Amino acid sequence: MFLNLKWFKFSLCSKKILILTYAKANEMKKQCLECHDDFAGRVDAKFCCDSCRSSYHNRTNIEGREEIKKVNAILKKNRKVLAGFNKSGTARVRRSFLLTEGFNFNYLTNVYVTAAGKTYKYCYDHGYLESEGEYLTLVIKKDYVR
Numbered sequence: 001m002f003l004n005l006k007w008f009k010f011s012l013c014s015k016k017i018l019i020l021t022y023a024k025a026n027e028m029k030k031q032c033l034e035c036h037d038d039f040a041g042r043v044d045a046k047f048c049c050d051s052c053r054s055s056y057h058n059r060t061n062i063e064g065r066e067e068i069k070k071v072n073a074i075l076k077k078n079r080k081v082l083a084g085f086n087k088s089g090t091a092r093v094r095r096s097f098l099l100t101e102g103f104n105f106n107y108l109t110n111v112y113v114t115a116a117g118k119t120y121k122y123c124y125d126h127g128y129l130e131s132e133g134e135y136l137t138l139v140i141k142k143d144y145v146r
């Protein structure tokens, strides 16, 4: 019969006799997040072994990197579109022109609301202000915009 030493607590009683206490009561039957095998572990344990722990974290980090790359590509494209229409520092352009060039209005890096209540939306240093109708006013970010 296999006995895991982790399941026991060691202590010495007053007569210097080694006491083994079965400590598995503190452990629960768990399922490993990586291999889905059952294992006995502490309440907060998520993996059956270190190998599963590192496999899981390596894999989830790669998935995170893909998502970051995807969003970065959209933001970079948005900035390029805004910069393409705004060579002089300010410009008025139809919303549909930005869409035609592949601008994605759902992705921004910051939003700046002026004291007067105007909302500037930015992709990095290039941004726009929505006005009535189809037109947007393109701007380049000033130092006071954070």
Ligand SMILES: [Zn+2]
Pocket (backbone or CB within 6 Å): 032, 033, 034, 035, 036, 037, 047, 048, 049, 052
């Ligand atoms: Zn595992």
